[in-house]
Amino acid sequence: MSEEKMKKKSRKTKKRNFFKENYHESFNYIKDSRKYIYFAIAAFFVFALLGFLVPAPQGIVEQIMKFIEELLKKTENMNHFELIRFIFFNNLQSSFYGMIFGVVFGIFPMITIIANGYLLGFVAAMSVQYGGVFILWRLFPHGIFELPAVFISLGLGLKLGMFIFQKNKSESFKKYLWSSIKVFVFVIIPLLIVAAVIEGSLISLFD
Numbered sequence: 306m307s308e309e310k311m312k313k314k315s316r317k318t319k320k321r322n323f324f325k326e327n328y329h330e331s332f333n334y335i336k337d338s339r340k341y342i343y344f345a346i347a348a349f350f351v352f353a354l355l356g357f358l359v360p361a362p363q364g365i366v367e368q369i370m371k372f373i374e375e376l377l378k379k380t381e382n383m384n385h386f387e388l389i390r391f392i393f394f395n396n397l398q399s400s401f402y403g404m405i406f407g408v409v410f411g412i413f414p415m416i417t418i419i420a421n422g423y424l425l426g427f428v429a430a431m432s433v434q435y436g437g438v439f440i441l442w443r444l445f446p447h448g449i450f451e452l453p454a455v456f457i458s459l460g461l462g463l464k465l466g467m468f469i470f471q472k473n474k475s476e477s478f479k480k481y482l483w484s485s486i487k488v489f490v491f492v493i494i495p496l497l498i499v500a501a502v503i504e505g506s507l508i509s510l511f512d
Contacts, residue, residue: 356426409464
């Protein structure tokens, strides 16, 4: 084997090992953080249930409807690929902020969990009211990849805020932050890409 071929093979092996090692470390950190992720999931669905079952005060209804109308206006003239890009970057921003701003005692991720959970429940209730219960099956595919990405990012955000309770605060913060960023790059971003493609395609299909 020539020297050039050996170098190419070596680079491919290093590249393969790089991704393998980082995916392995990312999934291990997710596993170690599972209690925070489970808490994020449980809290999200509690507030989604509240949003679905408990009638919201008129002021909150008006704010939610205004938010939905503004969102529809932003996306009404977008083509298929523009819609996918919009959904991806919107979810990317929300997930990243939900994770990184968890550094302040996990307050921001908790607010995000409450707000998004309640909004989902409210939208589901409105959808059932106008389209019947079976319309929820049309909403289900939108969250298959998006919700796991959101839950992981918010769970890691909650854990990031817990560095303050560790003995070695500085080292814990660095470890949590670096591990969270690694998970974001190797796990959350791919999930959000797939979610945006599915959601954008479904919206275009049923538009």
